[in-house]
Amino acid sequence: MHVSRTPLALAALATALTLTTACSSDSGGSPSGAKSLKLTAMTPTASGTLDDVTWNLPLGEPTTLDPAKVGDYSPNTVEANLCDPLLRLKSDYSIGPGLATAWHRPDDRTLVLDLRDDVTFWDGNPMTAKDVVHSLQRQGLAATQSVNTQVLASVASIRATGTHQVTVRFKTPDELFLKYLANGFGAVSEASYTKQAGTSYGTAHGGLMCTGPFKLTSWKAGESITAERNTAYWDTALRPKVKRLTFKFITDAGTLTSALLSGQIDGSYEIPSTVAKALGSSGTGTLYYGPSAQTVFVAPTGPSSPLADPRITQALSLVLDRDALVRNVFDGAARNEKTFIPSFVWKGADAADIYAKGYAALPAVPAQNTAGAKKLVRAAAPERTTVTVAIGAGDQQSLQTLTFLQAGAAKIGLKIVIKQLQPAQMSGLFYDASLRKGLDATMTLGYVELPDPLSYAELFTLPTSPMNWIHYDNPKVTALLTKAQATLDADASAALFTEAQALYTEDLPVVPIAVPYERMFLNKRLSGAPASFAYINMPWAAYLGGTGEDAS
Incomplete structure (x- = not known):
């Protein structure tokens, strides 16, 4: 489960999930009028070995690779190939x-x-x-x-x-x-290794000792992380075809575009929309769109925030032009969904039919209704009409999204002030209440790590959760979610969750924005890697190899 950036042998042939954008936003699909995109879960099976592959981490260098401490895009992308889970x-x-x-x-x-x-x-x-x-x-x-x-x-x-x-x-x-x-x-x-390394385990100095398909061989702070294939890997079907994998930390969109187009960087997940536009028609490689468990929403940072009143978040939801936002900010590579928990999270679950029925019963994604939004604001009569929303400095997608919301808010008497925070403060505010001082809300770029929506819903609804900043407390929701976690029968647990979901959807002050698709770029000499967001916790690089064009 993840909030501030916000869960594996695969078939030999890639499974493609094809979705068109002809669905109405009421059905939880992509907005009408957006371009059609094919979503790919796995790229074509690799056919050859490669000596070297250079991969980028567009969200920067990890601070640790200790599996106990990873919980963000960059560290997960590396660690998932080093340390096997149970x-x-x-x-x-x-x-x-x-x-x-x-x-x-x-x-x-x-x-x-x-x-x-x-x-x-x-x-x-x-x-x-x-x-x-x-x-x-x-x-x-x-x-x-x-x-x-x-x-x-x-x-x-x-x-x-x-x-x-x-x-x-x-x-x-x-x-x-x-x-x-x-x-x-x-x-x-x-x-024994972990005990000896102590608090330095997972760092450039302390190293790692795991069982994964790649082993950590070098970490040059500020420059690169290098891993070499584990030739004795226990899963013979996934022994890597790539001999050496080097991770770089290019965070500037322009520099990343140039590096991918020139072949200096072979691939990357989390391709920004601005970079995607430049790569889409290039002959250097292929830009893949994959199903995703990522989610974008606005949530209040404390009980004194105007947005802690669900009438205000409902009003903001009513003035948001989601179709235009998906087309212009996400370049069509996103879905409108009814909740802040992506449906991809439960589509592979044993109780998928029950989750689907519960989702279908939720209110439709709202169409724009400025008059209705004004009525909600008048009824709420907030003491403050200025709302300060935090985003990460340089996060153009969040800035553009909030600009859409800002324009709609102005029509109903609310003023949104956008405050850009440095990465350390932006990440830290999710865990340190003092860093939320002076803020009313945050643009959350989250993802759900587990194939179970309960894991994410609990973060925002249970009174004991450290992520429940507004002290939301609906006893019925708490009872249902607690019982759902204590129920081992998959169907019964899912039924309890969907009952709770119907309740908190009415009074939990959250503004669901969109569910972005995963964006991954592969140089034309590479193939095999998963294109779905599941890469975040699977040994994706073990599937990677040559296409034959430049294999060795």
């Missing part, structure tokens, strides 16, 4: 075996994980249950500073019950825990 995310956002071959529940408070017995770390030492137990338990220690501490809230104990078996006991049943094993929380590091 379960694997697939390109359609479903989950399958990873380092754990199977799992079962003897009762509703016990989860038994059977581990592979043929896995070694990069140093040749075998992976055992002790490494798994240590990797999971260390995330509950304050010294680790894990971003996943909340995952352990329901856990009573984690024990090795065999050389290659781990048993987790719960205080209360928890249907989300298993799914968290497909992201950084479930990644396994060598216990």
Whole structure:
């Protein structure tokens, strides 16, 4: 799950998801009048090996690669190829075996994980249950500073019950825990190495010791991260075709465009819309659009914000020209959806039909209605009509989006002031209340890491969540979501979630903006990588290889 930037063996042949933009925005589809786009989950299977591939991280250099601490685009993009999790995310956002071959529940408070017995770390030492137990338990220690501490809230104990078996006991049943094993929380590091590295684990100085298809060989701060293929990788079907993978940190759109067009950079996820326009017609490579679990919305930063009143957020939603926004800001590469949780999150789930029925029952994406918006503002009668909204400095997409919202707000007596924050402050405000002082709202560029919408909804609706900045408290919603997490039957849990969703959609003060498609560019000599947003937690580079044009 992710807020401030805001869950895997794949078929041999790529699965393409084709969506047209002829859907009406009321159905949760793309706006009418936008260009048609084909969404691709996987690019064509690679046919050859390559000596070197250079990949870009357009959101900058990671601060850590420790799986316990990754939770953003750049670190996830690298770490997912280095440290295998117990379960694997697939390109359609479903989950399958990873380092754990199977799992079962003897009762509703016990989860038994059977581990592979043929896995070694990069140093040749075998992976055992002790490494798994240590990797999971260390995330509950304050010294680790894990971003996943909340995952352990329901856990009573984690024990090795065999050389290659781990048993987790719960205080209360928890249907989300298993799914968290497909992201950084479930990644396994060598216990002895991690203990020796201490707080430097995952840094340029401390290094890593994992089991993934690539192994970290170099980290030159401010310049590059280099990984080389693991020739002894346990998954023989995914032994990399790329011998050496180098990550660069080009954040300037113009520089990135030039580097991709010249072949200096071979590929990148999260291609900005301005760069996409320049790359779309180039002969250098292919720009892919993929299904995504990303979400863009505006949310209040505290209970004193004018936007903490759902009537104000509903009014802003009514003045937003979403069709024009998707065409002009996202260049047509986005969808209008009814909630701030993308439907791609649950489309690969066991209970997909139930989630789909619940989504269909939600109110339609609102058409523009300035008169209706004015009535809501008059009824709310906010003490302040000026709303200060934070975005990251240099984030042109958010700036353009807020400019659309700003124009609509002015028609209903609200003034939106856009405040651009430096990256550290923008990222930090999601975790540090003092950095939200003087702000009324933030433009959130989030994504949902797990194939379960419950994981994201809880962040904003449960009274105990540190992300519930406005102290939203709907007892019915809390009861339903709490029960949903404690319900192990997939259909029953989904039904409880959709019941809660229908309630919080009415009174949770959030302005859903759009669900952007994933944008990935591949040089013409490359293929094989997933184009869906699932790359964020899957070993995407292990699928990467040559097309034959420049393979070695």
